[in-house]
Amino acid sequence: MTQVDILVLGAGPAGMAAATEARARGFSVLVLDENARPGGQVHRAVEQREAKDGQDRDGAKLAAAFRACGADYRPNATLWAVEPEGKVFWSEGGAARSARARRLILCAGATERPVPIPGWTLPGVMTVGAAQIALKTAGLLPEGKAWIAGQGPLLWLYANQVVAKGGRVEGIVDLSPPGGLARAAWHLPNALRAPEYLVKGLAWQQRIRNAGIPIRRATRLVAEGDGRLERIVIDGWSRSAELLLLHDGVVPNTQVTRAIPGCAHDWDAAQRCWKPRLDDWGNTTVEGVMVAGDSGGIGGARVAALAGRLAAIEAARALGKLTADQRNAEAGRIRLEWKRQRAPRRFLDALFPPLPEAAIADSTIVCRCEEVTAGKLRGAVALGCLGANQTKAFTRAGMGPCQGRICGPAVHGVIATARGVDPATVDPFRTRFPTKPLTLGELAALAAE
Amino acid sequence: MRATLATMERFDVAVIGGGMVGTAIGYGCAALGARVAVLDEGDGALRAARGNFGLVWGQSKGDGMPAYGDWTRQSIRLWPELAARVSSLAGRDVHYRATGGLGFCLDEQELEARTNFVRRRHNDGHATLRMLDRRELRELMPGCPLGPEVLGASFDPADGHADPLVLLQGMQAGLLRAGGQHRPGARVTGIEGVAGFWRVARADGSAVEARRVVVAAGVATTPIAAMVGLDVPVRPVRGQNIVTERLDPILPLPASALRQTGDGTIQIGVTNEDDGSFEIATTTAALARMAARAIRVLPAIRTARMNRAWAALRPMTPDGFPAYAESGTHPGCFVATCHSGVTLAAVHAGPLAAGILAGRLPDFANEMHPERFRGMTHVSSH
Amino acid sequence: MFRRTEPTDCTIRWEGRDIPARAGESLAVALLAAGVAAFRQTPVTGAERGPLCLMGACFDCLVELDGQQNVQACLAPVRPGMVAAMQRGARHFDLAEDAA
Structure with missing residues (x-):
């Protein structure tokens, strides 16, 4: 069985940063990622696209450093079990594999919160995140009777990306409850420690208006059609539709951590989601298992990359390369920036509460x-x-x-x-390994070992 | 709802345990007109009821304890009627199919061991159980793509299977329909006699009083039975399960550790991990062995994807057989524990519930008194 | 539904017809770009479904690809000439093949 110092799950911002940092400290690193290329969701296909903004440039830099860092990087690899003593199992190329790691840094990212409106199972109804993947990986723009509905920063970001590429939608249905700004105002002073988020956010909404895309506030949305999406009904007002993109924010992907015995999770009332209980370094309540990035609590790409580095530095301490004092000294500036980047989070949480x-x-x-x-x-x-x-x-x-x-x-x-x-x-679903379906044949092959 | 002395709720029967055994007894008592409360733990309780394989099964039961075999067959006879009731109560089909059941043999050694077992059971009066060779199996299940390693199987035409979760849901619905109460969310902390009633206190500070108390607490039976003066050693035995995605029909008869459910999924079971641990995590090594054996029976399913795996803890007594008793020191207090809650659901909801209300357990149950465990050190599972 | 902003470079077969695609993009994206909304019929009620998440989580984009059933189209890269069809209901078996 392969033995490594550190296993990193996920090659998004947190995973790429953690792997790069760990390699720089001389550790052997195995990186498993479900996607074909590094970047995760936010920096998806970042190596193939031309950088258009600061986020793209961040992602390209992270990906380049990650590619060069010397980690054993396995794309198209789906981790499906973590067992005691750092044993991990994954599927790659249709076969199950395993390895043992002294330390795990799990960077599984976020998933979109479901938006179960009537008719959301109709073909033609997708998530905003899905449409953004289609845009980033293949340049697909919505066309015809396309609508965006829900709430959350990603919704506005995606609409901007569409407009910037010359696309358009019929309208945006804003389902967020009114009063968000008033609630969020409490957190404004703190948010101004990283004002770039607010500036960006205000510019997004303005650009949508400038593009002449109607924004309509509503409380009830229904998707209808015979076998596929044909129309949407916005507070009783029926419009024809062939594509409806839904969004209600993102939540930590805890599918793996919840399956690890003894790994405590807590309810985050502000973000209305479960997240693993972590210390400031990303240690879970299970020795040797760490979490970095959005799968430990939604913070966004920059926070995730910083958390990835912090986790790798802490791993260096745990594996005996650094004393606690050395770790604290090396983490100092990263920690300060991590705190600054997290400052607007409560403001954003209050501004974009999930739908009821x-x-x-x-x-x-x-x-x-x-x-x-x-x-x-x-x-x-x-x-x-x-x-x-x-x-x-x-x-x-x-x-x-x-x-x-x-x-x-x-x-x-x-x-x-x-x-x-x-x-x-209220207890959430207890997850169990294998946390992703695999064929019985793949599983059975492990019995021969 | 918090009970105080002033508002203490009184029941005919308080059942401790909302799993397959407790719910069957509670439902059965309520259906006979008793006022029943079933006390249960929370969502995260260690529930054998969620880990049940779903066989309604007699062929392996009673070897070494004929009363258990008879009790099992009595339950199987009562199952069709129970199935009809729970399907109606749950609002969905419990998928009970008495198709006959198999125990596959994959090499000469297994075949010989199984043949000897069947002969022994036959001599004990289990007349319907017999061995089938490969040709007979093929005739019984034409078109079923059995693997070349399948040499034969034991076969009992009375055996079958059902959806254990629909069974539990239906019995719980039946309990409520008959005016019973389902009280989840807190462990039982004490049982004491108060003015002709048993007062059952719970960890959330609440309590109920009842004329009769039934301890059906699964792997937690031992400490709670001790509260009513009964010594019932029960240890947890872990059973892991695999379920695949839905498949077109491929296996018409259920088998020990392999069945196709009414939803089309293939369920693969069940390990018997007897390590004393209360851990309910799955282990890849065990799942891999289970998958490998299932593929030897049905090679075609190697391409099927498993959707889920899980582990549950089954309560096991020292000899592996059920235990039923009324307490000598706490009259009106009973214990019931077994690891075949699905198969025995029909007798638990029927004759056992009636016996508890009448204050006299059925004869079969009496033969399974936990007294027999005294001084017993040997440990085995049936 | 969607329009492409980048050129295609190959064709694939979907339900017996040719569809333009780009090698390396996901099969799901290629189908969406060609106006295909329904990818499968569920094994529960037979309802038609298309992709929801495009990131491997939802299992609503299952198709039959080059003879393999229940393939997640969002995780399958396009190869020129690949042959795909709707996943209709539960996985089925060619029972004659194994029954020997």
Whole structure:
């Protein structure tokens, strides 16, 4: 079995930075990433695109340093199990493989929060993140009767990218509850420690207006069509539609960390999501397992890259290359910048709160894989289910191939609102390895070893 | 709802444990008209009920304890009626299919061991169980693409399978429908006698009082049974499960550790990991062995993707057989534990529930008194 | 639905017809660019579905690709001449093949 000092999961900003930093300190590093190229979601295809802004330039620099750092980089590799003593399993090229690492730095990034409106399972309804991937990797622009709906910074960023490339959409349906700015104002002074986020944000909305794209506030959105999307109904106002792009912010991808026994997770009331309990260096409650970047709490690309470096420096201490004092000294400036970049987060959280789960209609499908409606989930709660796991047993929600990745936050929220309790007291889906489906043949091949 | 002395709720029966055994008993008692509360832990409780394989199975049961074999077959006879009721209560099909069940043999050694087992069971009066050779298997399941290593199988036409989760859901719905209460979310911390009732106190400060108390607490049975003076040693045995994506029909009959569910998924089970640990993580090495064996039976499924794996802890007594008893020191307090909660659901909801209400357990159950564990050190699973 | 801003360089087969594509892009993106919205029929109710996330998480973009079933189109890079079709319901088996 391959032995390495440090295994890094994910080649987004956190993973690339962690691997580069760890290599610079002389460690052997294995990097597993599900994508074909480094960059993660935010810097997807950054090596092939022309850099258009500071974020692209950050990404290109990170990717170049990562490519040159000498890590054993495995693209198209899906990690699916972490076992005690740093043992990891993954699939690559249709075969299961394993390695042992002295330290794990998990940088699994974020996933989009689901937007279970009526009709969101119709072909033609996708997420904004998906459309952005199509734009970044293949230059696809929305055309015809295309709409964007929901809330969150990525929604506005994507709309800007579309406009900048000469594309357009029929309109943007802003589903965020009113009063966001007033709520967020409390956090404004802190946010001004990194004013570039606010400046960028204000410019985004202005550019949409300048491009003449209508922005309509609404509370209720329905997608309709016979077998595929044909129209959307915005607060009762029906418009024809062939593409609807939904977004409601992003949440940490905790699919792997939740499956690790003893790895504690806490409810983040501001970001309304679960995240692993971390110290300032990224150590989880399990010795040897670290998390960096958005999978430890949403902070964005710059925070993620800094957290990746901090985690690698801490790993150097844990593996005996640095004393605690040396670690603190080397981390000093990175830590200061990490704090500055995190400063606007509470402002952004307050400005872009997730859409309320209570509003999901009983007839709306929440679990797409097993086609389980919100009403079925509420029925399970009425039977006495307290959390996502018994609800899963009684409804099959979360039992399909996505393993609850997509519906998890919505299932959790529907249960909490149906019970009328603090979401922090409702257990989320317990994940189990393998955290990604693999063929029985792949799995069985490991029995011969 | 917090119970105070002034508002103490009184029931005919309080069942401790909302798993497959406790829910069956609670449902059965409620259906007979008793006022029932089923006390359960929270969402994250160690639930064998979620790890059940779903076989309604007699062929391997009772070797060494004929009463258990008889009890099992009685339950299988009652299952069709239970299935109809729980499907209606759950609002979805419990997928009970009494197709007959198989135990595949993949080499000469397994075949010989199984043949000897079947002969022994036959001599114990288990008349329907028999061995099939490969040709008979092919006739029984025409078109089923059995692997070349399958030499034969044991076969009991009375065996079958069902969806254990729908069963649990249906019985829980039936409990509520019959006016019973389901109270999840807190462990039981103490049981004491108060003026002709048993008061069951819980970790959240609440309590209920009942004429009768049934301890059906799965892997937590030992400490709770001790509260009513019963010594029932139960240890956790981990069972891991694999479920694939949905597949077109490929395996018409369920087998020990391999079945195609009513939803089309293939379920592969179940390890018997007897290490005393309460850990419920899956282990790749065990899953790999399970997958490898399933592929030897059905090579075509090697391309199928597994969607999920999970582990659950089954309660195991020292001899592996169930334990039922009324307490000698705490009359009206009972214990019921077993690791075949699905197969036995029909007798638990039927004769056992009736016996608890009548204050007299059925004869079969009486033969499975935990007294027999006294001084027992040998440990095995059935 | 979408329009391309970059040229295509090959063709692939989808449900028996030729579709222009770019080698290396994902099959899912190529289909979307060609106006294909429905990629599969679910094994639960038979409802038609297309991709939701394009990042390997949702399993709604499953197709049959070069004879392999339940392939995630968003993770499959385009190769010239590849042959793909909708995934219709549950994985099926050619039972005759193994029954010997």
